[in-house]
Amino acid sequence: MKPTIILLITLLTTTIGLSQSLNLDFDPQLAEKLGADDYGMKNYILVILKTGKAKMENKDTLNTLFKGHISNIQRLVNEGMLFVAGPFGQNELSYRGLFILNVKTKEEAQALCETDPAIKAGIFDIDLIPWYGSAALGEYIEISKKIGKFKM
Numbered sequence: 001m002k003p004t005i006i007l008l009i010t011l012l013t014t015t016i017g018l019s020q021s022l023n024l025d026f027d028p029q030l031a032e033k034l035g036a037d038d039y040g041m042k043n044y045i046l047v048i049l050k051t052g053k054a055k056m057e058n059k060d061t062l063n064t065l066f067k068g069h070i071s072n073i074q075r076l077v078n079e080g081m082l083f084v085a086g087p088f089g090q091n092e093l094s095y096r097g098l099f100i101l102n103v104k105t106k107e108e109a110q111a112l113c114e115t116d117p118a119i120k121a122g123i124f125d126i127d128l129i130p131w132y133g134s135a136a137l138g139e140y141i142e143i144s145k146k147i148g149k150f151k152m
Contacts, residue, residue: 036135044083045109046131047099054122068117069124076101081112083137096124100137106130 035042056062076082076099084100101109106128113119113126 031135034135034138040135041132042135043104044131044133044137045101045103045106046129047101047109047113048095048127048129049097049099049119049124050127051094051096052119052122052125056121056123062123065118065121065123069119072116073099076112076115077141080138083140100131100133102138 030036031040056065073082073085077085081102082099083102085097087097088095099113101112103109103112109128113128116124118124119126
């Protein structure tokens, strides 16, 4: 009986060891720069922008708020705090868009969202959701700058 248990333990530890083989392309400097854990991942906050309660009848005010919204997005990108932003198509959930913020806590994300004039004015409501994704997401920004024909 004991040899069978020893054999099973040996097989299990060998199998577990094989399932987590080392990545031969691992770049420790890049992993550190991007804040990656051992799996190449890190924590972010996903922000879902939804239609808010505020109704703006004045088109000039609405345009000013949206210009401020876009400027704020660009500022957060330039500061390395926002990696992904974009609108959703028409949907029944009243979802308007999303952000993926390069922060670890909902409190940090809330503070950044409060700098957005459209959110502050109630044009958008937000849901904040912790998200665990690839640390390489930060590299998306540099690539995005090279593939658009027109500047945002």
